Amino acid sequence: MGIHQWGKTVAGALLTAAVTTAVSGYGGEADADAKKPPAKAQALSVDKATTSFQDAVTKFDLEDGCPKETGACWKQMTAVIEPARDLRKAMNADKATGPEFWSEAYALIDTMETGMAVGEDQFSNRPDVLGSAHHLSD
Numbered sequence: 001m002g003i004h005q006w007g008k009t010v011a012g013a014l015l016t017a018a019v020t021t022a023v024s025g026y027g028g029e030a031d032a033d034a035k036k037p038p039a040k041a042q043a044l045s046v047d048k049a050t051t052s053f054q055d056a057v058t059k060f061d062l063e064d065g066c067p068k069e070t071g072a073c074w075k076q077m078t079a080v081i082e083p084a085r086d087l088r089k090a091m092n093a094d095k096a097t098g099p100e101f102w103s104e105a106y107a108l109i110d111t112m113e114t115g116m117a118v119g120e121d122q123f124s125n126r127p128d129v130l131g132s133a134h135h136l137s138d
Helices: 003-023 028-035 046-064 074-093 103-118 126-137
Strands: none
Touching: 046 074, 046 126, 074 103, 074 126, 103 126
């Protein structure tokens, strides 16, 4: 292959690369964005998490309650445990106070989690979940 033919081959390859780059979004920018880790969700503050949890307990008291029959309260217990889990995350993220400060709250949330682990068709888990939720809310 002569030098002239080699130049045409290189020029053709460069042209193909340039067109491919242009069509695919100008090259590295898309790849760089794809490689960036997703932004972490901002941690909920303890104040906001506490308010959300207390609102859930108040809603349970004022609106939901639990029917007397077994297994009919899972939805209400779930509505209380979810903000309790968010509260735990907020307490974990609170570097100013540390875990010792939250030890009683952690114990109550642990009791709530134990009650949830019993399952939705049990009557006996209500005091663990809802009783502990009321203590924590207080």
